[in-house]
Amino acid sequence: MIRRIPGWVWRALQLAMALGLLALLWQAADGPDAARRLANADWGPLLLALLALTMQTVLSAVRWQVTARQLGIFFGAGHAVREYYLAQVVNQSLPGGMIGDAGRAYRARAQAGLMASGQSVVIERLAGQVVMFAALAVGFFATFAAPGGLDWPRALAIPVAAALAAGCALPAVLWAATRLRGVLGKAAARLWRLLDRTMLDKRILPYQVALGIGTTLCNLAAFAFCARAVGIDLSVGAVMALVPLILFTMLIPISVSGWGLREGAAAALLPLAGASASSGLAASVAFGLTFIVAVLPGVIFLRIDPKRRDRARRDRPPRKAD
Helix, strand or coil: CCCCCCHHHHHHHHHHHHHHHHHHHHHHCCHHHHHHHHHCCCHHHHHHHHHHHHHHHHHHHHHHHHHHHCCCCCCCHHHHHHHHHHHHHHHHHCCCCCHHHHHHHHHCCCCCCHHHHHHHHHHHHHHHHHHHHHHHHHHHHHHHHCCCCCCCCHHHHHHHHHHHHHHHHHHHHHHHHCCCCHHHHHHHHHHHHHHHHHHHCCCCHHHHHHHHHHHHHHHHHHHHHHHHHCCCCCCHHHHHHHHHHHHHHHHCCCCCCCCCHHHHHHHHHHHHHCCCHHHHHHHHHHHHHHHHHHCCHHHHHHCCCHHHHHHHHHHCCCCCCC
8 A cells, every 4th residue: 555655755855856956957057157147146137026026926916816706705905915925935935836825725715615715726826827828829939930039949849839739729628528428527517617707707807818917927027137137138039938938847846936947947948049058047046036035025924913903903993083
């Protein structure tokens, strides 16, 4: 009988994976040069990256608020921002990158239950990835087909194109699965209704599209600013084609918040845009450190007891009319 791996062992393995990958990259991608680039980084673009990541957090929180409302969960924008910061602090602190989101769903369960609150978190994250995927598709095909675009190696272009084709086909596959009989058809129909209610309904779709574009632009701009800070000037096409691939590696749950995986992808992919592997490594580390700084306001919220704050607000005497 196979025993389940204890959680602390899995977290230790993820931490070891992140540190091991960074150590390998230090050797393979000229770590000393990357360190020099970081030490001499331009603070102006880094501050712009910090601003972009802060805006990304606020817009993502509003997207969660809009999505949750469709599932019968109502809270204000301030609550959404606070909870999102809390989730990001936990995600950055612990291996796995999703523990904070699970906590966000758990704390929002009171109005409609844990299932609905969990769905609101998953759909909110999915909505952001869909627009990032669309940016990757536009950037890849533009730089692959346009004269003077990126020189995509065949070994990379084929799997990227295949993944994009598969992703574009997923909605049609899901819709077709709803026509099946049995358990699979029922499950597909439930998922389709959930997506229609939270993302595709004509009343909600404009908000999802606008917020998705906003968060995606903030993420892409933040990485581009970090690259500029260490001496890499990326074209718009390179940002749209390469940065989503780099950021998607953070979704692979084998390290701590994507550390190591993101840096490896940047060191391997940014040379397609004329950068060196060491500068790609430096850009990714700068992005990771800037993101940590951007979520630090969440530490303040960790020290606030929301129940006590709400109780104090209720007990506060009403203001007298002038």
